[in-house]
Amino acid sequence: MTTEVDEESYASKGDQTTPLDVCQSCDESDVKDVISDNDSADYSTLVDVFLEENPLDGPLDARLGHYSCKFVTNIPPSSDDNDTSNPRLYFDLGLRHFFAYQHEEAYRFFLACLTLEPDCAFAHGMVALCHCPNYNFRGDAYYESTDHPEEEATIFSEAGENGEDNAVMRRMYPSQQVAAKHAFFAMEKINELKKRHLQANHRTDGSIPHETTKRSSQMISDIEIEILSAISIHASQPGIHPNLAEGTVGRPYADALRRVHERFPEDAEVSYFFAESLMVLNAWNFYEYPTGRPLSKDVEEIECVLERAFQLHPRHAGICHLYVHLSEMSSHPEKALSACQALRTDFPDAGHLIHTPTHIDVLLGDYESCVDYNHHAILADLKIMRRSPDTAGTESFYFGYVVHNFHMLVYGAILGGMESIAMEKAIELNQYLTEDLFINNPDLAIYLESYSALDIHIMVRFGRWKEILQVxxxxxxxxxxxRSASLHYARGLALANTGEIDQAIIEANLYDELRLNPSAEKRILHNNKVSALLAVDAPMLRGEIAYFSGKYDEAFPLLRHAVKLQDGLNYDEPWGKMQPLRHPLGGLLCDQGRYEEAEQVFREDLKLHPKNPWGLAGLIICLEGQLTLAQGSCCSKCSEDEITVAGREMKDILLEVKSLRHALAEQRKSKYADSFDITAPCACCKKML
Known part of the structure; x- marks a missing residue:
């Protein structure tokens, strides 16, 4: 996904330009002009004007912690976060936004840093990284949507005959071409600084000053040079074919960073850059389920790097963020809880960092925290949307993260049985994801339209059949x-559940027409194609229609196939489907008295979704149903100790049922629990607690 930003040329703004203006409106050719003509730039004027324009009222007031990267040269350290005359302020703000995954906002702060200190080569490297692949945007999706060859021409172009051709440009974000140019600028600056350093430390006659003579500083550190050299590999081939990117730039970039990490193993930024470079190459594909076996040697290396880095830097935003993503796919997601705590408390305006720990909450069955912290993440992101609408508004790249927070909140609420808050947030999200938004920005539909159906899935989950038919x-x-396909699916379920089988079949046919449309292959919902998600629900819908038609032998194979397809989706958080399909499968098995089969279904569900009230209710129904059957088959003189179910004594099963009922009651104590009473695993079921 790319967003267009209007940017007036720096030169046209004259003395009215401020560093913050530059970070919000300059283009890359202007930065080059600043670099090549820094002696004539009136930086004091820029800063004076900036100070007059209430500097702490804009992006500078974001609460993103106080982290500062110490090894960056040519920008003096500052203990004052309000010192707007110091380029260090802008660099550090850029870095904090970068770790918060607000990359578009971050790169503008790095540009602002460069207006005050053109010798900060590392700021160029960070601009390049802001435009490069990252853990959440990589592979085909990145390389196919960020190739803007017209950028290469405009970056170095001269004004036309009328001198105004480039006064206003349409800038794209992210852009492979911008990444390549800033990586080039960084290497160019390294060479310039080395040359200056050499000249400063040698006499005019070519002799080297005596050891007792004071020499010039190094001007750029070795660690910067090595990191920037790696970045130059990463960004070296704009327009590269996606199939060639990993072998040509992605893997060599990681290899280069490995060498940097071997030399500087304790540096936080080096560890972060190296770990992420490997994670991008293995995104969302770290461990085998359910064994927890690493799927590649890269994963073993990522573990080593992040485990050590996390011990050394337990509150570093970037390292904590990556550690959560690594842990969520492991056999022990709970090991990331301390990283989650740091992200939640240290960066209150970093919506994505507040959200990320909820990946762990869901895996541990803490649905209240999932809802709670995604709510906080949404509030944090609303601040940046108001503050910087061009980099965080509905047409920005970052808005995808905002939408993801809503998605995760609704998912946690659905799984936790919290209908009211789920629907409230789904309706709030749909105020952004309007049909008009996608009419005016059709490219956004590829990534965002799939989030517009959350309200429909809530109605399915809670069995609101009448309401569905009114949408x-x-x-x-x-x-x-x-959304259209989801509505046909929901209508089909509603009609099947209310006995309108012929109409349900019509809806199923219309559903198939939409899901098989070629455009479904191009749409995605985070880590899964929309076509794959819709394919899961096809046998689910047909299975329920068959079930309510009395064709049980046809229904259950279809429902089991739907579960198998759901299990085969790419790992995602939240999971690709809003409702675990084991719930209707297990519930309908219970309705047919097939309790032992249903028990296995619900036990597997509770491994995947711990403590979820729907699965708990289903397992209770299974066990109590088996007990009832066992008691009915025994003579009246049998004692509890003599009654067994599948080899288990009755008293043991009663103890488990008591424990399950307690867990269900605890879940329903959530502050977001409402009047909806979960008495069955699915609204399609007749057997209830």
Whole structure:
């Protein structure tokens, strides 16, 4: 996903430009002009004007911690976060936004740093990284959508005959070409600084000053040079074919950073850059389920790097963030809880960092925290949306993270049985994801339209069959493909559950027409294609129609196939489907008295979704149903000790049921629990607690 930003040329703004203006409106050719003509730049004027324009009222007041990267040269350290005359302020703010995954906002702060200190080569490298692949945006999705060859021409172009051709440009973010140019600028600056250093430390006659003579500083550190050299590899081939990117730039970048890490193993930034470079190459594919076996040697190396880095830097935003992502796919996600705590408390305006720990909450069955902290993340992101609408508004790249917070909140609320808060946030999200937004920005539909159906999935989860049948279809079904298909799916379920089988079949046919449309292959919902998600629900819908038609032998194979397809989706957080399909499968098995089969279904569900009230209710129904059958088959003189179910004594099963009921009651104590009473694993089931 790319966003266009209007940027007036720095030269046209004259003395009215401030460092913050530059970070929000300059283009890369202007930065080059500043670099090549720094002697004539009136930086004091820029700073004076900036100070007059309430400097702490804009992005500078973001509460993103106080972290500062110490090894960066040519920008003096500052103990005052309000010292707007110091380029260090802008660099550190850029770095904090970078670790918060607010990359577009971050790169503008790095540009602002460069207006005050053009010799900060590392700021160029960070601009390049802001435009490069990252853990959440890499591979085909990145390389196919960020190749803007027109950028290469405009970066170095001269004004036309009328002198105004480049006064206003349309800038794209992210851009491989911008990344490449800033990586080039960084290497160019390294060479310039080395040359200056050599000249400063040698006499005009070529002799070297005596040891007792004071020499010039190094001007750029070895660690900077090595990191920037690695970044130059990463960004060296704009326009590269996606199939070639890993072998040509991705893997060599990681290899280069490995060498840097071998030399500087305790540095936080080096550890972060190296770990992320390997994680990008193995994104969302770290461990085998359920064994927890690492899927590659890269994963073993990532573990070693992050485990050590986390011990050394337990509150570093970037390292904590990556540590959570690594841990969530491991056999022990709980090991990331201390990293989660740091992210939640140290960076109150970093929406994505507040959100990320909820990946762990869901895996541990803490659905209240999932809802709670995604709510806090949404509030934090609303601040940056208001503050910087061009880098965080609905047409920005970052808005995808905002939407993800809503998605995760609704998912946690659905799984935790919290209907009211789920629907409240789904409706709030749909105020952004309007049909008009996608009409005006059709490219956004590829990534964001699939989030517009959350309200429909909530109604399915809570069995709101009447309400589903009252929902209107979008004006343009193909534009709103996922919402339209989800509505056909929901209508089919509603009609099947209310006995309107013929109408349900019509909806299923319409659903298939939409899901098989070629555009579904191009749409995604985070880590999964929309076509794959819709394929899961096809046998689910047909299975329920068959079930309510009395065709049980046809229904259960279809429902089991839907579960198998759901299990085969790419790892995602939240999971690709809003409702675990083991719930209707297990519930309908219970309705047919097939309790032992259903028990295995719900036990597997509770491994995947610990403590979820739907699975707990289903397992209780299974066990109590088996007990009832066992008691009915025994003579009246049998004692509890003599009654067994599948080899287990009755008293043991009663103890488990008591424990399960307690767990269910504890879940329903959540502050977000409402009047909806979970008495069955699915709204399609007749057997209840």
């Amino acid at each position: 209107s279809f979008p004006r343009y079904p193909l534009l709103m493909l996922f």
